Amino acid sequence: MSAARSRRLPLPELLLALLLVSALALTQGAYRIDWSVLSQSGLQLADWQVLLHVRLPRLLLALLVGAALATTGAVMQALFRNPLADPGLLGIASGASVAVGLVIVLLPGMVDLEQVALPFWVLSWMNSLAAFLGALLSCWLIFRLARRRGQVAVLHLLLAGIAINALAGAVTGLLTYVSNDEQLRTLTFWAMGSLGGARWQHVAVVSALLLPTLAYLWRQAARLNLLLLGDEEARYAGLDVESIKRRLVAATALAVGITVAFAGLIGFVGLMVPHLVRLLLGADNRLVLPCSLLLGAVLLTAADTLARLLVVPAELPVGLVTSLLGGPFFLWLLFRSMRGIE
Amino acid sequence: MLQAQNISLRRGGRTLLHQVSVQLIPGQLLMVLGPNGAGKSTLLRTLAGELRADRGGVTLDARPLSEWGLQALARRRAVMTQQVQIPFALGVREVVELGLMDWSLSAARREALVYDQLQRVGMEAYRDRAYPELSGGEQQRVQLARTLTQLSAGGEKGGYLLLDEPLAALDLKQQQRTLRLLRTLCAEEGVGVLCVIHDLNLACLYADRLLLLDCGEPVFVGQPHELLQQRVVERTYDADLIRLCHPEAALPQWQFRR
Amino acid sequence: MRLSLARRLPVLLILLLLPALSHAQRLVSVGGTLTEIIYLLGEQERLVAVDTSSIYPAATEQLPRVGYQRTLSAEGVLSVHPDTLLITPEAGPLKVLRQLQDSGIELVTIEAPDTREGIAQRILDVAQALGVAEKGQAAVAALEQRFAQLHIPPAWQERPPRILFLLQVSGSPMVAGRGTAPDTLIQLAGGVNAAGSLEGYKMLTPEALLAAAPDAILVSDQGLVRAGGEQRVWQLPGMAATPAAQSRRLLRLDALLALGLGPRTADAVQQVQAQLEDWRP
Numbered sequence: 001m002s003a004a005r006s007r008r009l010p011l012p013e014l015l016l017a018l019l020l021v022s023a024l025a026l027t028q029g030a031y032r033i034d035w036s037v038l039s040q041s042g043l044q045l046a047d048w049q050v051l052l053h054v055r056l057p058r059l060l061l062a063l064l065v066g067a068a069l070a071t072t073g074a075v076m077q078a079l080f081r082n083p084l085a086d087p088g089l090l091g092i093a094s095g096a097s098v099a100v101g102l103v104i105v106l107l108p109g110m111v112d113l114e115q116v117a118l119p120f121w122v123l124s125w126m127n128s129l130a131a132f133l134g135a136l137l138s139c140w141l142i143f144r145l146a147r148r149r150g151q152v153a154v155l156h157l158l159l160a161g162i163a164i165n166a167l168a169g170a171v172t173g174l175l176t177y178v179s180n181d182e183q184l185r186t187l188t189f190w191a192m193g194s195l196g197g198a199r200w201q202h203v204a205v206v207s208a209l210l211l212p213t214l215a216y217l218w219r220q221a222a223r224l225n226l227l228l229l230g231d232e233e234a235r236y237a238g239l240d241v242e243s244i245k246r247r248l249v250a251a252t253a254l255a256v257g258i259t260v261a262f263a264g265l266i267g268f269v270g271l272m273v274p275h276l277v278r279l280l281l282g283a284d285n286r287l288v289l290p291c292s293l294l295l296g297a298v299l300l301t302a303a304d305t306l307a308r309l310l311v312v313p314a315e316l317p318v319g320l321v322t323s324l325l326g327g328p329f330f331l332w333l334l335f336r337s338m339r340g341i342e
Numbered sequence: 343m344l345q346a347q348n349i350s351l352r353r354g355g356r357t358l359l360h361q362v363s364v365q366l367i368p369g370q371l372l373m374v375l376g377p378n379g380a381g382k383s384t385l386l387r388t389l390a391g392e393l394r395a396d397r398g399g400v401t402l403d404a405r406p407l408s409e410w411g412l413q414a415l416a417r418r419r420a421v422m423t424q425q426v427q428i429p430f431a432l433g434v435r436e437v438v439e440l441g442l443m444d445w446s447l448s449a450a451r452r453e454a455l456v457y458d459q460l461q462r463v464g465m466e467a468y469r470d471r472a473y474p475e476l477s478g479g480e481q482q483r484v485q486l487a488r489t490l491t492q493l494s495a496g497g498e499k500g501g502y503l504l505l506d507e508p509l510a511a512l513d514l515k516q517q518q519r520t521l522r523l524l525r526t527l528c529a530e531e532g533v534g535v536l537c538v539i540h541d542l543n544l545a546c547l548y549a550d551r552l553l554l555l556d557c558g559e560p561v562f563v564g565q566p567h568e569l570l571q572q573r574v575v576e577r578t579y580d581a582d583l584i585r586l587c588h589p590e591a592a593l594p595q596w597q598f599r600r
Numbered sequence: 601m602r603l604s605l606a607r608r609l610p611v612l613l614i615l616l617l618l619p620a621l622s623h624a625q626r627l628v629s630v631g632g633t634l635t636e637i638i639y640l641l642g643e644q645e646r647l648v649a650v651d652t653s654s655i656y657p658a659a660t661e662q663l664p665r666v667g668y669q670r671t672l673s674a675e676g677v678l679s680v681h682p683d684t685l686l687i688t689p690e691a692g693p694l695k696v697l698r699q700l701q702d703s704g705i706e707l708v709t710i711e712a713p714d715t716r717e718g719i720a721q722r723i724l725d726v727a728q729a730l731g732v733a734e735k736g737q738a739a740v741a742a743l744e745q746r747f748a749q750l751h752i753p754p755a756w757q758e759r760p761p762r763i764l765f766l767l768q769v770s771g772s773p774m775v776a777g778r779g780t781a782p783d784t785l786i787q788l789a790g791g792v793n794a795a796g797s798l799e800g801y802k803m804l805t806p807e808a809l810l811a812a813a814p815d816a817i818l819v820s821d822q823g824l825v826r827a828g829g830e831q832r833v834w835q836l837p838g839m840a841a842t843p844a845a846q847s848r849r850l851l852r853l854d855a856l857l858a859l860g861l862g863p864r865t866a867d868a869v870q871q872v873q874a875q876l877e878d879w880r881p
Contacts, residue, residue, distance in 0.1 A: 031679040046681070049703050054674050081429055177803070182670075182690055189671050189693075196673055197695025199702075225436065226443055228428050232392055236423075237443055237492060238416025282472070283430035313649070313676030314667025 009287050014294040018063075021301045025059045026051065028305055030313040058198040062304045062318075063297040064210050065195070065263050068255045070296020071214055073270025074277075074288050078224035079248055080154055083278065086270050087256045090157065090249070091164030095138020096131040096260040098168045100190055101175040103130040105183050127190065128261040135257030138164050143249060154231075157249075193266035193319025195304050202262055213255045214293060220248065224285040266319045268326030269296055269303075275333070299325075343367055344419065344502050344534060346389055349398035351381075351558075358384045359395070359558045366534040368500050371524055373537045373545040376555035377579055382538045383424070383506055385555065389536065390421045390504050402502075419502040420492040422485050424510065431472045434465065434484050441491030455495065459487040462523055464516070478511035486520065493533065502534040503527065509539065521548045542575065543595045547588065554578060569594045624684035624706065624730055628677055630669045631688040633862035634710055635660060637726045638686075640863045641735045649680040656856050656864075674699045686710060686729065714781045716788060719743065719861050739863070746866035752790030753873065759881035763851070763872075764794040764814035764844070765858070767801055769827035773836055775804045781861050782818065788865065789872040791816075806838025814844045816876060820855035851875045 027033070031054075033047045069087075076085040087093065103126055145160035176184055223244050226234045231241050259266070273296045274288060281287045300318070303325065307316040344366040351359040359381045366372055366389070374382050387393045389400055391407045400407045402418060410418075420441070428437070438456045447455070460466040463483040468476065473484060486508060493501045503524075509517045525548060527533040539545050545552055546566040554562035556578045562569070569575060575596065576583055582599040627646045629635040635654035638644055649664045651672075666676045670692045677685065677700055684706045691697065691709075701707055708729045712718035720740045727736020752760075765782035768774035776782035777798030786793045794814040795804065804812070817833055827833065830850055839845045852875070857868040 029679075030673060030675040046678075046703075050675065050678055053702065054678065054699065083430065185670055186692065194671065194693075196671070197693055197699050199695065199699055202695075222443055225432070226440055228430055228432060229426055229440065232387075233421075233423060233426055235392065235412065236390060236416065236421040237440060238413040239443070240412050278431065282436075283432045284436045308673070308675065311667075313664055313673065313679050314652070315671075315673040315676060317671070 009290060010281075014291065014298070017298045018294060021298050021305070022059055022063070025062065025301050025305045026055050029055060029308055030315070053199070057200050057203045058195055058304070059301060060203045061198040061206060061262065062195055062301040064203070064206050065259045065266070066269060066296040066298070066300025067214060067293045068210050068259050068296070069266060069269040069300065070273035070292040071217055071289060072252045072255050073296075074274035074285065074292045075217055075220075075224065075248055075252055076270070077274055078227055078285055079245065080158065081228060081230070083275060084271065087252055088165075088267070088270075090142055090161045090252070091138050091168060092135045092253050092256045093260055093265055094165050094168035094172070095141075096135040096257060097191060097265065098171050098175075099130040099134025099137070100127050101172050101187055103127055104187050104190075105175045105179040131261040131264075132257045135260055136253055138168065139249060139253035139257075143246070189317065190264045191319075192317035193264035193322075194307075194315075194317045195263050196315060198262075206258055206262055209258050210255060213251050213258075217248070217251055217255070218289050218293065220244065221285040221289045224248075224289070228283070228285075264317075264319060266300070266322055268322045268329075269300055272322075272326055272329050273299055343404070344389060344400070344402050344536070346385070346395075346400045347398050349385075349388060349395035349400065351384060351388060351393065351395050357558050359388065361398070362555070362558070362560050363398075364389070364536075364553055364560075364563070366502055366536050368502075368534045369528050369532045370550045371528045371535045371537065371548060372551045372553065373539050373549035374553045374555065375539060375542060375545050379557075380555040381558040382555055384558075386421075386504050386506050386536065386538050390419070391415060416492060417496050417498075417501075419504060420489040421504045422489040422506060422508060424506050425478075426481070426485050428473055431474055433469075434460070434471050434473055434476070435469045437473050437484055438488045438491050441488045441493075442495050447495075455491055456487075459491045459494065460484075462490065463487045464519060479513060479516060482508065482511050483516065483520075490527075500532045500534075502536070504536050506538045507540065508537060509541065509544070517544070524548070542579075546593050546595060547591060566593050624708075626680070626682045627684050627686060627730075628666060628680060628682040629654060629686045630666070630672065630691045631686070631710070632656065632856050633722065633860045634686050634688065634726060636856075636862045636864070637723050637739075638730070640723070640739055641727055641730065641732055643730050643732060643735075646730070648682055649677070653856070656854075672696050672700075674703075677705070678703060684708060684729075686726065714779065714784055714861055716747065716784065716861075716865075719863070719865055722861075723863065743863065743866065747788075750788070750866060750869055750873075753877075755880060756790050761791045761815040761876055761879055761881070762794040762813060762843075763789075763791040763816050763818050764809075764812060765818045766833065767820075767823065767859075769819070769823065769832050769836065773804055773809070774801050777802055781859055784861055785858065785865065785868055785872065786818070789869045789876075791872070791876075806836075809836070809838040810841055812842075814842055815847075815879065816849040816851050817844045818851040818853065818858070818872065820858045821852055822855040824852060849876075849879065 031050045033050065072087045076087050076089065077083050079085070080089070142157065142160040142164055145163070146156035176187060179187065223239055226237055226239045227244070229237070234241050274292045277288050277291045277295060281291060303321040304318045307318045307321045310316055346362060346364045348361050348363050349359055350361055362385060364385070374385060376382050384393065388395055402410060435456055438460060439452060442452055442455065457466055460469060463486050465480065465483050465487060468480065473481065476484065489503065493503060508520060512520060521544060524535050524537065528535055546569065549566055552562065552564065552566055553560060554574065561578055562572070562574045583596045584599050586595045586597055588595050625646055626648045628649045629638055629647060630651040632653040632655060635650050636656050638647055639657055644659065647663060649666050650660055651669045652665050652667060653669060654660050664680060667673050669690055672691065674696045682705055685700060686708050689709060689711050697707060710722055710725045710729070712721040712725065720743060723739050723743070724736045727733050763786045765776040765786065766773050767776060775795040775798065777795045777800055778793070779800055783793045794812040819833065824830065833839070833850060834845050834848070851872055853868055853871060857864055
């Protein structure tokens with residue numbers, strides 16, 4: 001590792017990978033499309049339907065969510081000055097879980113959903129809304145807990161995150177206890193993360209909220225580098241550390257909240273991708289952030305395609321696939337470091 | 343001028359500084375000395391703006407520190423703390439570039455500035471290396487380069503440099519090199535340098551003025567040669583010392599009595 | 601057997617849609633009981649795929665499986681080119697169902713309570729949906745005859761057996777309380793649900809298990825295999841002092857029979873009663 005690292009953002013390689021993986025995602029699936037007729041009479045209507053309304057929105061959602069997960073992972077790692085930090089540390093995802101759990105388990109008991117004439121779309125968006133609000137709420141709570149005399153020490157953030165995670169875990173546990181079998185399974189499957197059922201309205205909402213947020217985070221790359229020096233040194237160098245931390249946490253919470261709302265809990269991407277990027281390109285966040293963004297999109301799309309193909313015609317939860325990838329990845333890291341390779 | 347007037351600081355029930363006044367004048371090298379726990383670092387951090395004095399205040403260019411914005415402050419004074427741990431494999435070049443954070447410069451200009459400052463500390467060959475791989479002394483020199491970059495980025499002359507134990511991990515050659523560099527900064531570029539240092543002899547040899555602290559209080563402010571007459575050092579350090587005179591510079595040097 | 605108006609409503613709604621639905625030629629069935637009913641009505645020719653819970657009859661093994669009913673895959677369902685999807689309220693996720701609807705597939709929800717009347721209603725609803733109402737009536741009539749043949753052993757009039765259904769054999773076992781399919785099954789058989797004070801599927805503590813004082817334990821075959829055999833049931837904390845453990849009375853049923861009410865429920869009831877033949881209060 002003492003050799004000079006590439007300082008160039010490997011844009012052509014990443015875009016190529018992105019195109020390849022997108023092509024795969026569009027052409028592969030449980031539904032068989034006869035491509036040979038493309039040149040002659042054009043595809044059947046049903047085939048277009050699957051392509052345009054099932055596969056394409058799902059591909060876009062996978063790209064967006066993958067990019068968001070990886071980028072927020074990289075940002076968290078700079079914020080906590082620790083390569084093993086993860087948005088989960090802040091308890092954002094567990095807050096979302098609690099909210100979804102409450103909606104699934106307690107709401108039917110409190111409100112007879114058939115009496116309240118809710119339109120169908122509200123019901124189907126209720127879980128997402130709950131997850132989003134839960135994420136934001138837990139993030140706000142953690143920030144409040146971690147403030148000391150106007151300063152947010154990273155240690156306090158961590159402790160507050162641990163507390164929230166524990167609390168959320170307990171509440172979710174209680175909910176699974178009082179839930180019936182059906183609710184329990186719904187909650188469990190939500191927790192495994194899935195991109196199934198992605199439709200254009202989902203893509204619209206997610207991209208409208210995620211794209212500006214990710215763009216904002218990308219622009220903070222140089223400031224993230226400064227944060228790596230430490231709070232005091234970053235202040236001496238002219239960075240308003242408190243302000244940038246607040247904004248980073250808020251942006252991360254927003255991004256994570258949206259991904260959790262639409263795709264459930266998907267782990268490991270926020271850890272694996274920035275790690276991999278740093279191994280190849282070094283820790284300069286001006287490279288790490290955009291690279292993680294693109295590589296995250298590629299990775300999650302690949303994982304989702306695998307999820308759709310491994311047990312055709314059924315599908316695995318994508319969170320399961322990322323965990324299956326994540327485990328060996330970290331084992332490999334462990335072996336590398338044990339063998340003394342840096 | 344960077345000036346502290348009668349500042350006092352208490353933290354956790356202990357008095358860290360008591361009625362300390364110090365002036366850092368452009369073009370002057372001021373060194374702060376004292377036994378462990380004397381308050382040297384605390385003074386530096388208060389002058390830098392990180393700590394707020396309970397009594398008294400710090401002014402920079404005749405304006406109180408509290409009125410300075412963080413970025414304006416960063417352009418006027420640069421600080422180097424003792425040990426900067428970077429838990430990531432940032433390159434040496436990237437670390438030095440951090441001094442340029444809030445200037446919008448072209449890539450070529452950045453590269454040139456970074457190279458210049460690395461050259462001054464003799465680390466230009468390490469440009470492409472990873473910072474965590476370097477030895478303690480090498481890292482310290484890189485931090486110095488970063489600090490210098492921050493100060494020189496605006497292209498203005500002058501400014502202030504606050505250094506906390508910049509020689510701690512350096513070998514003899516690098517210590518001398520750094521001290522000469524500091525002198526050059528003062529004499530030729532009009533920078534006001536404040537250096538916290540524990541090596542008494544080096545302080546006497548290179549400083550324009552000395553501030554000796556003991557238990558948060560100033561026990562001596564003045565030029566090094568004045569210490570030839572006074573017994574304040576022996577009293578402050580409570581060590582068995584013999585005072586000599588440097589053969590070339592006519593400045594006090596201290597040696598242990600066996 | 602009288603159906604209240606409220607219960608007739610879904611049937612009426614489906615009747616309204618009848619013209620469209622009787623063309624359901626490529627059918628996907630999501631729900632083990634629904635699949636069973638389709639075979640009962642003799643309409644299995646129209647079936648192109650089923651979900652993972654459709655394990656009866658054995659012929660279903662030949663059909664492709666579109667996955668678990670709560671986590672359907674849109675593409676998976678679409679890949680068999682269905683025109684109709686027969687589902688229960690448990691099917692999901694909602695997003696995917698919506699997507700399938702948008703793709704032009706007819707979604708028919710068959711919903712009925714987990715009671716004896718509900719079984720007949722389910723059969724009728726499915727028959728209506730497939731446009732074979734007369735077959736449905738015939739099936740229901742046959743079902744009613746089967747139920748009429750059931751009788752509760754006279755010895756049980758004095759004190760019916762207390763039966764406890766175990767869904768899960770682990771540290772704190774999960775039992776079937778009121779309002780579950782096993783609960784109805786036990787009652788139809790003439791027994792008393794030992795966990796009748798609980799609602800739905802709940803975990804039981806050892807003390808509560810003792811207090812429930814079951815005379816017999818009912819498990820599914822698959823559940824027993826998962827648990828690791830009969831011994832594990834008797835080794836549960838609090839079990840040893842129960843009448844069931846002392847007489848080693850373990851009743852077994854196929855999982856589909858035990859967990860859902862359908863055409864074979866009368867058979868299930870008979871099996872339970874047969875296994876308790878020599879039981880005396």
